[in-house]
Amino acid sequence: MPRRKLSLWDMLKYEAKQFCLNTALHGYRFIVLPKRILLERVFWVIVVLISLSSALALLFIAWFSFQDNPTILVTDSTHYPIWNYPFPAVTICSFNKLSKKRTLALAKELDNPYGISAEDLALDLRLLFQLIFNNNENIPLRNYTRLQDILDMNDLSIEKVMDKIAPKCSDLLQRCKWKGEEKRCESIFETIKTTEGYCCTFNYYALKNHTFGGALANKIPSFPRRVSACGYLTALEVLVDSNPSDYFGTQIAAIGHRVLIHNSYYFPDWSAQNMLTEKGIMNLIGITPSVTYSTPSIRSLDVSKRNCLFHNESQLHNFYHYNYHNCLTECRMNISKHFCGCIPFYYYHETGTYPKTRICNLRDIHCLTEHRPLIMNSVPGFDFSTISPNHEWGTEQHVCKMCLPDCDYVDYSAESSSGIFTRKYSSNQLNLFGGVVIQHQSVVRVYFNDLVATKNRRDVVFSWHTLLGK
Structure with missing residues (x-):
């Protein structure tokens, strides 16, 4: 007698039953075991659905957390050899x-139209210090300009x-x-x-x-x-x-x-x-x-x-x-x-x-x-002087x-x-x-x-x- 061809639905039901009977996940086998009353089967279906929902919720929480902070820094070793x-x-x-x-020697070499002595010109050359730290606002611009004119005249960058x-x-x-x-x-x-x-x-x-x-x-x-x-x-x-x-x-x-x-x-x-x-x-x-x-x-x-x-x-x-x-x-x-x-x-x-x-x-x-x-x-x-008390750090546009x-x-x-x-x-x-x-x-x-x-x-x-x- 030829075997009846199973429909897709029958195959899915059979595979689902086999999964529930053989899985190590708790609760599934009680849904399909024979001689179980309907109320017990419904109870285990509800338990399984709650477990699945909780697992999916935790998975989504982990995923969204990963989107915000995808990297982690851990210590691999505290004994990594120094030659590395x-x-x-x-x-x-x-x-x-x-x-x-050197400053005095340069002052003696420079030609200047202002008739400044070498010693005074050396003191003026100390203004070059401000090119490094530029932290003195009280020096008049004319002092800088005069010295720069002398340097330009001597073709010195x-x-x-x-x-x-x-x-x-x-x-x-x-x-x-x-x-x-x-x-x-x-x-x-x-x-x-x-x-x-x-x-x-x-x-x-x-x-x-x-x-x-x-x-x-x-x-x-x-x-x-x-x-x-x-x-x-x-x-x-x-x-x-x-x-x-x-x-x-x-x-x-x-x-x-x-x-x-x-x-x-x-x-x-x-x-x-x-x-x-x-x-x-x-x-x-x-x-x-x-x-x-x-x-x-x-x-x-x-x-x-x-x-x-x-x-x-x-x-x-x-x-x-x-x-x-x-x-x-x-x-x-x-x-x-x-x-x-x-x-x-x-x-x-x-x-x-x-x-x-x-x-x-x-x-x-x-x-x-x-x-x-x-x-x-x-x-x-x-x-930073424009920061308000409610400033949101990390939003600086620079x-x-x-x-x-x-x-x-x-x-x-x-x-x-x-x-x-x-x-x-x-x-x-x-x-x-x-x-x-x-x-x-x-x-x-x-x-x-x-x-x-x-x-x-x-x-x-x-x-x-x-x-x-x-």
């Missing part, structure tokens, strides 16, 4: 921004003048060591422009099309240096001379140096971690790094959802690759250009990497001073809105300790300082604190398969 971290850039800036002997009168790294750095081996300071340090004026930097790779400005450039590694040991004897050591007799213009009422600790690919500006080193001390700066990386799942998210950018997802004019810090720097350049029609000399780096723009001169200082709060604040271009945090980055936390610098009782006094008359010097040592550090992972809260598993 690039050593930070170390930038040393003297408190003194104008060399007295602001960059050229600032370079001439700034203290030189060859005078500042007397002895250097890297990984316990003595090095010529000019072979590992170079002069760069920062928001502190001209400074001496080690392990710096931020600029696009940049070549090392010190000696033995062909021996400089292509990527930031690393170390495989920790402790104050294992990394960078520098003997720094304060030379107080050459001081002619300072922002800080002290004699010494500012040591900036920052990522090798970051432009050193006001936001960099800094340690103050006065004359006559031994300064130990211990570094604790941490790295944060993002998984491929993060890259697949829309930028508006993850709220971060990878280094190769955006291009900057001046800098080697994208990072949030350098993006804000270029944004500040654009604000200066927008309001004052020029860019401060310390922002202008390599010829051809930034659209042709005039470098700010002494006639622009009043404009730079007026807009300094907009340029320097943490949200460049936003006027010219840097295209700058997003980094998806991958290395952060450095520095701590400093110091003591009086004397070699009177030292058993190895000739090791680094032999032949040097110790008078106004200080020693800076920068090193990693430990052999291991923290590694963080940024990941999606859950992916489609974890959502399905839920």
